[in-house]
Amino acid sequence: ARKFMLKKFINCRLVRDHELLDDIDLWVENGKVIDPQQRFWLLGRSSASEVVSHSEPSVIDCKGLIIAPGFIDLQVNGGFGVDFSADDGKTSSILHEDVDILSKCLLAHGVTAYLPTIVTSTHETYRSLLSTNSPLSPCAGDCHRGASRLGIHLEGPFISQQKFGAHSKQLIQDPTVLGLTQCYGSLEGVSIVTLAPELQGSIDCISYLRKRNIVCSLGHSTASLKQSLAGIDAGATLLTHLFSAMPAFHHRDPGLVGLLGCSPSVLRQFFYSLIVDGIHCKAESVNMAFKCHPEGVVLITDAIMATGLQPGAYQLGTKNVTVTNDSAFITGTDILAGAVCSMAQCVRNFKAFTHCSIPEAVEAASLHPAQVLGISDQKGSLAFGCDADFVLLDDNLIPQETFISGQKVWSRTQSF
Template identity: 45%
Template sequence: MLKMPSNGLVSHHPIIQFRNCRILHQRRIIRDDLWVRNGEILNPRKLFWEEKGYADHQIDCQNAIIVPGYIDVQINGGFGYDFSSEPELVSEGIQKVAQGILSHGVTSFCPTLITSSPDTYRKIIPQIHKTEGSNKGAGVLGLHLEGPFISVEKRGAHPQHLVHPLSGGTQDLFDVYSNLDDVAIVTLAPELINAKAAVQELVKRGITVSVGHSTANLCIAEESVNAGASFITHLFNAMLPFHHRDPGIVGLLASNAINRCVYYGVIADGIHTHPAALRIAFQTHPDGVVLVTDALSALGLPPGRHQLGTQQLDVRDNAAYVAGTNTLSGSIATMSSCVKFLQGATRCTTVEAVEAATLHPAQLLGITERKGTLDYGTDADFLFVDEDLNVKRTYIAGEMVWDSKTGFRNKSS
């Protein structure tokens, strides 16, 4: 690392130049340097011509590709922790998962709670706050509340006795959740009575609404989108299958009766979504794909049998199964593997694969001024990846927090 003159007249924070690299900038991978100061990406022209500044430190990237940090908007837990089941361990679990997912390139995430009781929500929601990422772990962008206002028929693994009909209208949102201050996304079934009013109330509060766990036909789904919904929770899963006379929620990808871009979450692990289905979705609506892991507490655990809460699971073949059976329990996908699988299954470009885990989720949440790109002025959360999209380093606010060779995490580069 070379020492060069500091630009102390403008800022006392050091200027870091990442050189010998390619960067994903303005939807293209270009040969250029990346400049960072005080956790933000700098405009080099402004730095050179207006500030007359130069680098304090140079980092040789050894021809790596620098891409924005990945964003996971649906993750239920990991590394032995489940966010929904043990309120007394939630804070510990958030910290453990936030640190663990750094090695998979995730720099921001939405901890996800599945259908739970009002008492459980009251205990857990106040413990999870929006936080900036650091050397201790990925940042929290807000909660994703997946339920309980969902279809009983399409509840999936959600406990049936806790599914709520929304019969009390928007008041049910507050009676069940109690606190919406740090909520980023709510998944609900749009066919429920009072669902439209609930969508409008949540959107008014700046919360992204997702349709999912639903038996809705296309017309009902379109009405929900026109009321403010903008996301589909794990496309193809827990919804009516595509039919040529009524394509259901899946039909939103090609609808001409909606007033906004609809994004759709996809678990690209080769298990939850067949590669052919993934290709159909991507080729129909490439600008809407948002990769999610939907990972369970078994994420990050070695193959074998594990006791997780009250359930025994077998981890094998990159999936988690109910112990002693072939019944799929849930995802243990990593975001880095999902990015690579998307590219392999769809033959999309590197830029398109990366944007499905960066730009698109940031657009969904309305945070592109800070996250999801390497634009000037955005947070310096980024990754070094190789030609095969293997994550080599993870940076948050311009500081290295994980390295593939050493696993080293601290505040220095």
């Protein structure tokens, strides 16, 4: 007889369909969210021998906590002592171990899936990290391996020489379709590529990548509004860390930021990511963007290796980074170098900055990033049929427990 692993989460409030629902249970079977009515209707049509094989559900009392879809972070450069772009001669076995440590640490912040992100690097680094046996390759999460990896985000090297931010300027290249494979080696396992649309060859690269089902994101760019729209028309569907590494808004040519003022037909074509750590963007800037395009906001951390650790000296790729209590800068400069804020804190900041509802804050870190990747029928939602990846939050949106495929993988009060 088939073994059914049925769980019923009771005494909870559920983020589903843009609402916070009371007096509703969450049913999980075999790692998926299920419709209990349909399940028991099918059971009623089963034979007597099949009915016997169906055990009673395991009941979990959530003690009034909020059940939200697990957070999905589309831009994680590293964290907890690990830098994904490091080129320091580590053996692959050690690197696999490092990645698992980081993936497990993310669970405490409500993150159930993420994209390891590689900043502008050498060809050798790309080829090592994009190889068949790469430790960054997509991987299902669990209590041993931590958060799921949904592919790699390549941020660079096809970015602007004027808006390189914390990237190595000498490694920046002009994009060509041939150059994509010459630079990266392989595109297997790649989910997002960030590039600057104004560079000659970018539009052809966007079209090529879209045909490969790779998300193109516009960022680290000096693009005009016209060039930004050309990127969207070619198939780009995301803006990388809005406001950062792009020109400030100008009323006669608002550039990438100006896309937020476009018609609804254009707004429906793209999302934009925001680093809501309180450092990269002022609260008013975050609120303005959200009011312009609420369905398109995607929260990212842009986390670097210092996330979760003490202030001090760290690395981001080839760059030396100095970290204070809440900020990271390229050493000796005032250039921000990623962030050290957790996703859960970004969600709390976003709600405070925009005065949005709990479902709106949660969906900016779950449903919307899943929609960017085209997987919202599987992740980022607690709709029937989706993966049972979720986080239990208190009223202050502080994670208490994290689940992947219906299995508890982290708890504030238990060790795993």
